[in-house]
Each structure stands twice: as C-alpha cells, then as structure tokens.
Amino acid sequence: MDNLTKEQRRKNMQNIRSSNTKPELLLAKLLRKEKVYFARHVKSIVGRPDFVFRRKKVLVFIDSDFWHCHPKRFIMPKSNLEYWRNKIERNKTRDKFVNIQLKKSGWKVLRFWEYDVKNNQNRVIKKIINQLGLLNKSGDYEGLK
Numbered sequence: 001m002d003n004l005t006k007e008q009r010r011k012n013m014q015n016i017r018s019s020n021t022k023p024e025l026l027l028a029k030l031l032r033k034e035k036v037y038f039a040r041h042v043k044s045i046v047g048r049p050d051f052v053f054r055r056k057k058v059l060v061f062i063d064s065d066f067w068h069c070h071p072k073r074f075i076m077p078k079s080n081l082e083y084w085r086n087k088i089e090r091n092k093t094r095d096k097f098v099n100i101q102l103k104k105s106g107w108k109v110l111r112f113w114e115y116d117v118k119n120n121q122n123r124v125i126k127k128i129i130n131q132l133g134l135l136n137k138s139g140d141y142e143g144l145k
Contacts, residue, residue, distance in 0.1 A: 023062045023117040024050050030125055047098035056132045058108045065115055067091055
C-alpha cells in the first residue's frame with residue numbers, strides 16, 4: 001500500500017524531471033571542465049539524447065536506475081504492481097528500439113546509469129572521451145587528472 005495520499009503522490013510524480021537531472025548537470029559540468037563540447041536534448045534526434053556530439057556522431061543517454069530498471073538497484077513499488085510492471089517494461093522496450101534506430105542511422109550510442117555518473121565520474125568521462133577519439137597515442141587524455 002502507498003504511504004502517501006493521492007494528492008501527495010501526484011505532487012511527487014509531477015516533480016520528477018526528464019531533463020536537467022542532477023546526473024545530467026554533473027556530467028555537463030565535468031565535460032565542460034575537460035573542454036569537451038556538446039549539444040543537449042536535441043529534439044530532432046530519435047530518443048532525444050541527453051548529450052550529442054554531432055561531429056563524431058556519438059550520443060549519450062543517462063538512464064535512471066528506477067525508470068530504466070537497473071538490474072541490481074531497481075526496487076519494484078509494492079502498490080499498483082501491474083501499472084509499474086507495464087511502465088518499466090515499456091521504458092526498456094523503447095530504449096532498445098531507440099538504440100536500434102540510432103545505430104541504423106550511423107550513431108554510436110553510449111548509455112550510463114545515473115549511479116555511475118554520480119559515483120564513477122572518471123570512468124564515465126574516459127569512456128566518452130575514448131568514443132570521441134580524443135585520446136592521444138599512449139591512450140591518455142591530457143585533460144583528465
């Protein structure tokens with residue numbers, strides 16, 4: 001059973017952002033610090049990726065551990081089970097469809113869990129920089145500490 005009233009739950013759900021989330025803002029700050037330039041939330045690209053690197057044809061999505069069903073950190077709500085199962089399954093199906101469409105169009109797609117953006121920042125930045133081809137001959141990127 002839900003421990004919030006319908007009005008409290010409604011207000012809570014209205015406050016959930018789909019863009020400019022804390023992990024997105026953190027990654028944007030880290031990329032700017034490394035002088036890596038990007039576009040954000042380009043509506044004309046399928047799936048409206050969080051970060052777009054047009055010249056390199058690389059896209060980055062940051063997936064919420066809850067909304068995209070992280071295998072270890074996702075906890076299914078106890079109430080309204082059928083609704084949540086369907087909602088999460090639709091999200092996962094949409095993610096797969098978007099990945100296929102983008103790859104067919106020649107894009108390289110990177111997906112990171114919000115937990116990894118918050119807790120493994122260097123690893124995430126290195127993966128992006130590697131995919132963008134910004135590493136030097138020794139496999140290092142001068143900007144990373």
